[in-house]
Amino acid sequence: MMAFYWISLMLVSCAFAGLLFRLVKGPTVADRVVALDAIGISLVSIIALLSLIMGTAFFLEIILLLSILSFIGTAAFAKFIERGEIFDRDHNR
């Protein structure tokens, strides 16, 4: 079972490298935002695989923290692309 974890970790790391390339190269802002969101998700899966390999449960809170921050960052970027501002002053204007 340990070999399976290591092969999965290798594949996720390859995906991470590809996403880093897209983050640097990406032609538009939307490409970079999608790459950043997917980088967050693959970081979460790397931490999950590492905690399986090490056999510890201390990293699980970090997984929840990273997914919350990734979600808020993606929502803020999406709103910035759509509207050009992040915080509205008055919604019912």
Add this chain to the structure above:
Amino acid sequence: MRTNDVMLQTATKVVTFIILMFAVHIFFAGHYTPGGGFVGGLLTTSAIVLLMLAFDVKTVKKILPINYVIMTAVGLLIAIATAAASIIFDVPFFTHAYDYFDLPLFGKTSLHSAMLFDAGVYLVVVGVTMTIIQTIGEDE
């Protein structure tokens, strides 16, 4: 241009409370496991920022009528008071005390006076980050 962001608003109404509960958990877990006042404050700030994203600054000011500058000052005062209380008991500055208590619902619990210092750190972090975000967010 008005856009219809009902999905973000509906998700926010649930996710905000999950983030706040996780912030409380990570605040109390800070003594033996990863966590503490700083991360708890940052998570609380991110919950408020999510509310500001989904709704607007005016609504968040209405549901949380807090002056964050005063909140920072109160947190600093709590932290300094916790550190200075050790002088009264004739021990070095910042010495903390702890003991084990039998609480009704939790069983045997260790209560530590560093918890109070962490509460001060929590208030300072929430106050400072929310002051920065509100100052940047107000463009008029």
